[in-house]
Amino acid sequence: FRIRLFAPSGDIDSTTTIVEVQRRKGSAFNFSKDCRAILDAAEGRASSPQTKMPPLKPISAMSCLQGIKIDNDDDNDRADLKATEELLSMDQSDSNLLGLENLEELTRQSSTSQNAVRLATKNVVSGEDDSTSIRAAITSLLQHSSLRGDQSHLRTSKDEIETDYDERMHNLSLSVVHNALSFMAEEGSLTELTRMHSGWFRDTLIPVLIRDVDGARDRPHDACLAAKCLHCLAPYAQRSIADAGAVEALVEAQSFAADNHASLANMADRAIGALR
Numbered sequence: 001f002r003i004r005l006f007a008p009s010g011d012i013d014s015t016t017t018i019v020e021v022q023r024r025k026g027s028a029f030n031f032s033k034d035c036r037a038i039l040d041a042a043e044g045r046a047s048s049p050q051t052k053m054p055p056l057k058p059i060s061a062m063s064c065l066q067g068i069k070i071d072n073d074d075d076n077d078r079a080d081l082k083a084t085e086e087l088l089s090m091d092q093s094d095s096n097l098l099g100l101e102n103l104e105e106l107t108r109q110s111s112t113s114q115n116a117v118r119l120a121t122k123n124v125v126s127g128e129d130d131s132t133s134i135r136a137a138i139t140s141l142l143q144h145s146s147l148r149g150d151q152s153h154l155r156t157s158k159d160e161i162e163t164d165y166d167e168r169m170h171n172l173s174l175s176v177v178h179n180a181l182s183f184m185a186e187e188g189s190l191t192e193l194t195r196m197h198s199g200w201f202r203d204t205l206i207p208v209l210i211r212d213v214d215g216a217r218d219r220p221h222d223a224c225l226a227a228k229c230l231h232c233l234a235p236y237a238q239r240s241i242a243d244a245g246a247v248e249a250l251v252e253a254q255s256f257a258a259d260n261h262a263s264l265a266n267m268a269d270r271a272i273g274a275l276r
Contacts (some may be wrong), residue, residue: 001031003038017042025171025221030263077116080106081123081134088137088147093165096147100172103134107179118187121180125193125200139200141173142208167219174212174225177205181232194236202240206233210246213268216253220261223253227267234274242275250275 006018019042023031040046084106087099105111106120123134137147144150145166158166184190194201209226216223230246254268 001034025168074115074119077113077119080116081120085133089133097165097169097172100137100141100169100176104172104176104179107176107183109179109183117179117183121183124176124180125184126197135200138173138176139204141169142177143204145170167222171222171225174222174229178225178228178232181229185232185235190232190236194233201233201237205229206237206241206244206246209233210241210244210249213246213249213253216256216261216264220257220264223257224261224264224267227253227264227271231267231271231274234271238275247272247275 002022002024004020004022006020008016019039021035021038023035080102084099084102087095087102090096090099103120103124106116107124109117124138125135140147140149146169181190184193209229212219212222212226213230214223227250230241230250233241250268250272254265254272257264257268
């Protein structure tokens with residue numbers, strides 16, 4: 001988030017200072033807690049105790065659905081995924097963003113059915129159903145923050161809006177991967193998938209995650225998601241991750257985050273513990 005202080009103009013006799021707090025990205029819930037603490041401090045008040053929210057559960061765990069048989073509709077789930085794939089393939093940035101937001105929802109257990117999550121995560125990691133376009137899109141976003149591959153040779157400077165867009169797309173792609181890894185780990189299929197697609201994990205995903213952890217000082221939200229992904233992968237590819245230099249990157253990120261980003265500091269510590 002961003003904090004700005006505004007003082008009155010010189011012709012106004014006032015000691016009032018206006019405090020503005022903006023959420024640029026990241027969790028809206030966490031921001032609301034931090035914002036209230038900042039504004040309380042600005043007014044000289046002690047912060048009220050924070051209520052810890054319980055973790056969100058999958059839709060299937062809702063009490064109102066217990067005992068009710070839910071028919072999985074593969075055709076609808078595949079249609080949703082196909083629509084997402086088409087949005088990602090369009091030559092329009094707003095459509096691409098919508099497609100990636102859809103994919104993030106489709107891979108999140110708290111937002112959709114297990115069957116839909118299973119179908120989406122398999123396409124993200126293994127490119128099943130005779131289509132590799134979704135995995136190719138995620139790979140391109142992870143590596144280059146662009147759906148069009150490496151654009152560095154174009155030597156074109158980007159304005160703030162374009163840079164924010166690229167960062168948003170990269171962050172969403174990390175969230176998609178974390179959702180997919182978490183679901184597959186819970187389901188028990190991650191062991192087989194890491195074996196079947198070891199090349200993609202070893203040569204593409206793991207180096208990108210370590211690079212993002214290395215960039216914690218500039219983009220801590222990305223580093224936090226990358227650390228979560230490494231923590232998920234640690235039981236299944238511990239040696240490959242450690243040999244690639246993940247522990248050193250995580251230690252450095254944790255050192256920075258200790259005074260700057262509590263979530264990253266906690267996640268880096270957990271990932272380090274899983275890799276040692």
